[in-house]
Amino acid sequence: MIRYLTLYKYFLRFSFSKAMEFRIDFFFRFLMDIIYYVVNILFFQVIYLHTPILAGWTQDQMILFIAGYLLCDGLNMTIFSNNIWWFPQLINRGDLDYYLIRPVSPLFFLSLREFAANSLMNLLVAMGFFVYALFQYQSSFTMLDLLFYLFLLICGVLLQYCIQMLFVLPSFWIQNKRGLIDFFYAIALAGERPDRIYKGFVRILFTYIIPLSLVASYPARFFIEPFNPWLLVHFFGICAFFWLLMLTVWKKGVSSYSSASS
Amino acid sequence: MIEVSGLSKTFPIYQKEPGLMGSLKGLFHRKSVTKYALKNVNLKAHPGEILGLIGANGAGKTTLVKILSGIIHPTAGEVSVIGFKPWERSNQYRKQMSLIMGQKNQVWWDLPALDSFLLLKEIYQIDDKTYHENVNYLSEMLGLTKHLKTQVRKLSLGERMKVELMAALLHNPKVIFLDEPTIGLDITSQKAVREFLKDYRDKYQPIMILTSHYMEDIKELCSRINILREGEIIYDGALLDIQRLMGDKKVLKVTTQDKVMEISIKRSELSAKTRELFETLDVLDLNIQDPSIEDIIDHILKNGLQTV
Amino acid sequence: MRGFSSIVAMELRKIFAYRTDFWVTFLGQTLIQLLIARSLWQNIFETNNVTSMQGFNLEMMTLYYLLVPIGVRILAGQNIGFLSQEIYDGTFTRYLIYPVNAFVYKSITYLTHSFFYCIQLFFIYLIFHLFFTDMPLNPQGLFIGLFVFFIASVCYMSMSMIVELISLWADYIWALMVMLRFFVTFFGGGIIPMDFFPDWAISILKYTPFPYLISLPVKSTMSLIPLSETIEGLSILTFWSFIFFGIVSLMWRRGQKSYAGVGI
Numbered sequence: 074m075i076r077y078l079t080l081y082k083y084f085l086r087f088s089f090s091k092a093m094e095f096r097i098d099f100f101f102r103f104l105m106d107i108i109y110y111v112v113n114i115l116f117f118q119v120i121y122l123h124t125p126i127l128a129g130w131t132q133d134q135m136i137l138f139i140a141g142y143l144l145c146d147g148l149n150m151t152i153f154s155n156n157i158w159w160f161p162q163l164i165n166r167g168d169l170d171y172y173l174i175r176p177v178s179p180l181f182f183l184s185l186r187e188f189a190a191n192s193l194m195n196l197l198v199a200m201g202f203f204v205y206a207l208f209q210y211q212s213s214f215t216m217l218d219l220l221f222y223l224f225l226l227i228c229g230v231l232l233q234y235c236i237q238m239l240f241v242l243p244s245f246w247i248q249n250k251r252g253l254i255d256f257f258y259a260i261a262l263a264g265e266r267p268d269r270i271y272k273g274f275v276r277i278l279f280t281y282i283i284p285l286s287l288v289a290s291y292p293a294r295f296f297i298e299p300f301n302p303w304l305l306v307h308f309f310g311i312c313a314f315f316w317l318l319m320l321t322v323w324k325k326g327v328s329s330y331s332s333a334s335s
Numbered sequence: 336m337i338e339v340s341g342l343s344k345t346f347p348i349y350q351k352e353p354g355l356m357g358s359l360k361g362l363f364h365r366k367s368v369t370k371y372a373l374k375n376v377n378l379k380a381h382p383g384e385i386l387g388l389i390g391a392n393g394a395g396k397t398t399l400v401k402i403l404s405g406i407i408h409p410t411a412g413e414v415s416v417i418g419f420k421p422w423e424r425s426n427q428y429r430k431q432m433s434l435i436m437g438q439k440n441q442v443w444w445d446l447p448a449l450d451s452f453l454l455l456k457e458i459y460q461i462d463d464k465t466y467h468e469n470v471n472y473l474s475e476m477l478g479l480t481k482h483l484k485t486q487v488r489k490l491s492l493g494e495r496m497k498v499e500l501m502a503a504l505l506h507n508p509k510v511i512f513l514d515e516p517t518i519g520l521d522i523t524s525q526k527a528v529r530e531f532l533k534d535y536r537d538k539y540q541p542i543m544i545l546t547s548h549y550m551e552d553i554k555e556l557c558s559r560i561n562i563l564r565e566g567e568i569i570y571d572g573a574l575l576d577i578q579r580l581m582g583d584k585k586v587l588k589v590t591t592q593d594k595v596m597e598i599s600i601k602r603s604e605l606s607a608k609t610r611e612l613f614e615t616l617d618v619l620d621l622n623i624q625d626p627s628i629e630d631i632i633d634h635i636l637k638n639g640l641q642t643v
Numbered sequence: 644m645r646g647f648s649s650i651v652a653m654e655l656r657k658i659f660a661y662r663t664d665f666w667v668t669f670l671g672q673t674l675i676q677l678l679i680a681r682s683l684w685q686n687i688f689e690t691n692n693v694t695s696m697q698g699f700n701l702e703m704m705t706l707y708y709l710l711v712p713i714g715v716r717i718l719a720g721q722n723i724g725f726l727s728q729e730i731y732d733g734t735f736t737r738y739l740i741y742p743v744n745a746f747v748y749k750s751i752t753y754l755t756h757s758f759f760y761c762i763q764l765f766f767i768y769l770i771f772h773l774f775f776t777d778m779p780l781n782p783q784g785l786f787i788g789l790f791v792f793f794i795a796s797v798c799y800m801s802m803s804m805i806v807e808l809i810s811l812w813a814d815y816i817w818a819l820m821v822m823l824r825f826f827v828t829f830f831g832g833g834i835i836p837m838d839f840f841p842d843w844a845i846s847i848l849k850y851t852p853f854p855y856l857i858s859l860p861v862k863s864t865m866s867l868i869p870l871s872e873t874i875e876g877l878s879i880l881t882f883w884s885f886i887f888f889g890i891v892s893l894m895w896r897r898g899q900k901s902y903a904g905v906g907i
Contacts, residue, residue, distance in 0.1 A: 076457065083454045091445045101818035108822050112829045119835050123696060124687050170406050171441045176429040177458050259672035259712075263679050270686040275678050331408040331422060332346075 077181060085188050092190035099191040106150070106195040110143055110202065113265065128267035133211045134297045135267070140199070140206035141226055141296075142265055142289035147196035148230045149237075155187045157237050161244035161251050169330060180323055184234070218296055225292035225308070232312050233264070233288045235319040242319075245326030264288045284311045337380040337403065337510070337542055342412030344373040344398055344566075372398040374566040376412070382509075383540035385532070387547070387557030387574070391636045394563040396546040400512045403544065404434045416510055417542070430459055433508035435499055437518035444488040448479070448498045451487070452505060459506035466505065473501045476531055493524030500528065504535065513545045517552055529555050550629050562635060569640045577631055580640070586627075587612070590620035599626065650748065654755040673712050673767060680708035697838040703865065704836075706772075710788075710861045711833045713767055717760040717792045718799040718827070718856060720753040723820040725803075727810035746891070750800065757796040761789050768864070781866045787873060788864025791880075795856045798880045799827065801887035802852070808891065811898030831857030852883040 092099060117139060121132045130138065160183060163169050172179040207219070240257040264285035271279050271286065279286040291308050294301070347367040373395045380386040390396045401407045402414065405421035405428065414421060419428035442451040456466050474480045477497040482490055487498060496516065503511070513532075517525045529552060536543060536556075547553055553560060554574065562570040570577065585605055587598040589612055600608050605623070612618060684704045687696070694700055699707065726749060729735040735745070765785070772780055806823055810816045828834055830853040837845060837858045848854050859876040862868045 076460070079457050080454070083450075083457060087443060087446055087450065087454075090450075097813045098815035098818065101813075101815070101822075105818040105822045105825075108825050112825050112834070115829065116834055119839055119841075120687070122841060123839060124691050126690050128686055168439065170401070170434075170436070171439065173406050173424065174404050174429055174432065174434050175458050176426040176460075256671055260675045260679075262676060266679060266683055270682040272682065272685075275682055278678075328408065331406065332410075 077177075080177065080181075081185060084186055088188040088190045102191045103194050106147075106192065107198060110195075110198065113139060113143065128269035130267060130269075130297065131211075133209055134293075137206045137210050137297065138267060138289065138293040140203040141222070141293050143199040144196075144203050145226055145230050145233060145264075145289050147192065147199035148227075149233055150192040151189050151196050152230075153184060153234045153237065154192075155189045156184050157234075157241055158251075158254060159187075160238075160241040161254070164244045164330065173327070173331075179327070180320075184238075212297075214296065222292055222296040225295055226289065228308070228312050229288035229292055232284065232315055235315040236283060236285065238319050239315075239322060242322045242326050245329050261285065264290065266290075268294070280307070281311065284315065287311055336382070336415075336417060337378065337544070338413070338415045339376055339378040339403075340413045342373055342376040342378075342399075342402065342414060343371065343410050344395075344402065344407070345369050345371050345410045371566045373402075373409070376563075376566075376568050378561060378568065378571075380542050380544055382542050383536065384558060385536055385543040385545050385556045387545050387553040387560040388563060389546075389553060389560055389632060389636075390563035394636075395566040396563055397514055399563070400434070400514050400544065400546060403510075404432060404512050405429070406434075430506065431509045432512075433503040433506070433510070434512045435503045435514065435516050437496065437515035440487075440495070440499060442487050442498055442502050445486060447484045448487055448490075448501070449483045451498075451502060452483075455502055455505055461506050465507070469505050469507065470501075473504060476534060477501060478527070493520050493527070496520060496524065496528065497531075500531065507539065509541050511541050511543045513543065513547075515547055516545070517547060517549055525549065525551070532556055550632065554628065562632070562640075564636060564639060570635065574628065577628065577635075578625055580631070584626050586624045586630075588620075588622040588624060589616070589618060591616050591618060650751045651755045654752045654759075670767075673709065676712050677705065677709050681705050697836070698867075699836060699838065703867075706865055707836055707861060709768070710764070710864055711828075711857065713760060713764040714792055714795075714857055714861055715824075715828055715833060717757050717764060718796045719803075719824065720756040720760075720796055720800055723817055724807070725749065725753060726807035727816045727820075730807075730810045731815075746804075746895070749804075753800050754793075754796065757793060757800075761793055764792070765789065784866030785864055787870070788860055791860035791863045791873060791877060794877055794880050795860050798852060798884040798887065799856055801884050801891060802827075804891045805887060805894065808894045808898060811894070827853055827856050830854075832861070833857045852880070855880045855883070 114136075117127075117132075117135050120127055121135070125131070127135060163172075163183065169179070169183075172182050175182065237254075237257055240253045243253055260283065263279045263283070268276075268280060268286035268290035287308055291304060294304065346369070348370050376395075376399065378386075378399075388396045388399065398407070402409050403416055403421055405424045408422045416428070417431060419425060421428060421432075442448060443454075452466075452470060455461075461469070470483075474483060477500065479494065479497050479501060482494055482498070487495060490498065500516065516532075517528055520528065532543075532545075533556060535541075545552065545556060557574060559572065560570070560574050560577075561568050570580075583602045585600055585602050587596075587600060587608065589596045589598065598608070609621065609623075612621070681701070681704065684699075685701060688694065688701060695703075726735065768785065769780075802823060803820065806816055806819050809819060830848055830851065831837075832840075832854065837848070837854055840848070845854075855876045859868075859873070859880075863873045863876075
């Protein structure tokens with residue numbers, strides 16, 4: 074474990090020394106994510122011009138939810154997203170070879186090797202917005218509530234990582250430049266809406282099959298609404314299941330990589 | 336000790352018909368054909384020895400190296416590399432093994448070599464003392480001392496290959512696979528890499544397997560070679576012995592007023608042919624030689640062993 | 644003309660080359676985005692106990708969000724980087740030696756993608772129309788809409804070319820292109836219909852090209868606006884396209900000098 078932390082320390086160091094080089098691009102990317110944040114906030118602002126309540130939440134509660142998912146997005150972009158993006162190309166070009174022969178978990182290496190130093194700035198902005206969201210929030214809450222919310226959001230980030238991985242891992246079997254990652258980006262929108270709007274089959278889809286609603290929406294519900302034990306069981310059950318599923322598919326993928334290539 | 340017996344590897348190849356209709360068909364189903372990459376391969380390699388693997392492109396050299404290093408699984412057969420089954424990829428095995436692929440780089444491009452080495456030190460859990468000794472020894476041997484703090488992408492191709500070698504040897508591997516380590520290098524760099532490999536072999540006595548398209552590499556480094564053709568090993572033995580396989584062939588090098596010719600003939604035809612040459616041509620010089628190793632290998636790779 | 648058709652044929656072949664991509668993007672994305680938007684508006688309608696808002700009932704809303712993602716793809720034509728990637732790696736120079744204008748070639752390939760997505764739109768529209776609504780189908784509106792989409796994609800292409808050409812001076816413009824897409828989708832009414840925007844915002848946006856890139860073609864397709872308004876929008880689109888193409892050629896004339904060295 075300590076060894077993996079030391080390794081991660083090197084990844085961080087490498088990323089920062091690389092980040093020093095391409096400055097304009099890094100600024101563009103920073104700006105891009107800021108605009109993404111603004112568009113998201115504006116979207117809900119416009120909606121609340123026409124309805125006092127959305128999915129059972131008032132505007133101040135909704136802002137807290139938005140802040141939550143922007144925080145998740147910031148964490149995911151900073152830690153995982155870049156790595157996952159390159160994944161299909163690593164497989165298709167056979168660059169996985171060098172990762173397989175190291176006495177270190179290849180999954181660790183591939184998932185964390187590039188820390189997105191530029192997204193770190195966005196993460197700071199997202200944190201700032203989160204603090205703002207807490208201040209404008211009109212009900213009272215305890216420190217424990219807040220810590221629990223943050224903890225659940227972190228679980229949500231890990232869940233999102235698993236889901237996102239499950240969209241690129243098929244690259245082990247299908248020849249494709251980018252895996253199904255575009256599809257993931259298209260449906261990631263599902264997690265940016267409060268889960269209560271989904272009914273029937275769509276609800277099952279986004280809370281069980283592709284459980285994007287659990288990433289930020291469930292954590293927000295724990296913070297905003299009265300405690301619901303069934304929700305907690307659902308949340309952790311799905312998180313654990315997807316973690317195991319991702320690991321299984323990864324192992325299957327590696328062994329297929331090992332047996333189908335030459 | 337590396338021991339391989341009855342090793343085979345098959346894999347599917349997908350075929351796509353050309354044109355728009357072909358692409359449309361490809362949407363629904365693909366045809367696949369099973370291909371043999373390796374067929375019943377038996378092989379042995381010992382510590383202190385560099386075993387040369389020779390074969391044309393697609394003969395299965397890289398596949399064999401990938402199986403031995405644990406990247407891919409064989410379809411059938413037994414493999415034991417220093418007591419491990421490589422494809423189980425146990426950490427003990429991976430810590431004692433190293434793979435160098437001339438066409439792929441493993442060090443971080445945007446960073447100085449020394450940074451990548453520090454990461455490798457962590458990955459392979461090399462202790463401080465060994466690490467410093469190895470960095471000093473290797474960088475001196477390879478003449479890299481000045482370049483360790485330069486970004487790798489700013490180094491020349493030859494220097495980069497040396498960095499790759501260095502990165503691969505930091506953890507004192509007992510088994511080393513070299514897949515075309517001199518590809519694309521100029522003659523001076525090729526020589527330097529060869530000299531280094533010889534010295535390294537003498538000092539550490541690892542098991543080494545080398546594939547290369549350059550006969551010079553093989554001649555200089557390998558006491559024993561295995562020739563792969565269409566996935567099968569068709570020759571196992573000393574490089575020099577291969578000349579005996581062609582024992583009844585001789586090459587006549589004839590120089591006349593206006594040209595130089597090389598004529599390949601059977602030994603039994605030697606006296607008749609020379610007489611004929613002297614009678615028909617104004618011969619200035621005549622040499623009777625054994626065929627060169629390059630020619631023999633070229634012949635074997637094209638035609639197999641039987642027709643020699 | 645033969646050159647033209649062979650460029651188109653080649654691009655179509657590329658579009659078909661990746662089979663999973665094709666079907667996944669074709670149906671999956673659209674369906675899921677539609678489900679998300681429909682769920683959202685259904686919830687809003689139910690919460691407020693109304694059957695329509697700003698002139699949209701749930702059926703219309705569904706159609707609207709069905710048309711938007713495909714519309715965005717018609718606009719976006721080719722992938723991000725259709726110029727900048729080639730400028731970056733130096734392959735753009737090869738168009739300079741082809742006996743065809745580089746921008747004509749690039750425009751044809753871009754619009755081939757757009758055209759392909761127009762056809763896609765046509766079929767998806769028909770399929771989803773069967774399943775999701777009992778509104779009457781208006782073929783006239785559909786064809787006018789497809790036409791407007793195509794013109795809008797010419798305009799969006801000219802905007803993209805401006806951003807892509809920035810790569811003559813700065814290496815990576817990927818993020819700028821994504822920003823452009825964010826702007827166009829949001830301010831063009833791709834995330835919420837513009838009828839829901841506050842009046843002051845609409846009166847400002849009128850003077851930008853955004854409303855005519857998404858809102859106009861989508862609403863034309865749905866026959867939500869009179870023909871006269873569509874024609875007015877089309878002329879505004881043409882006007883903007885001319886301005887943008889002017890900027891493109893200006894940039895290219897300036898940038899060529901700084902570019903000439905790469906990859907030759």
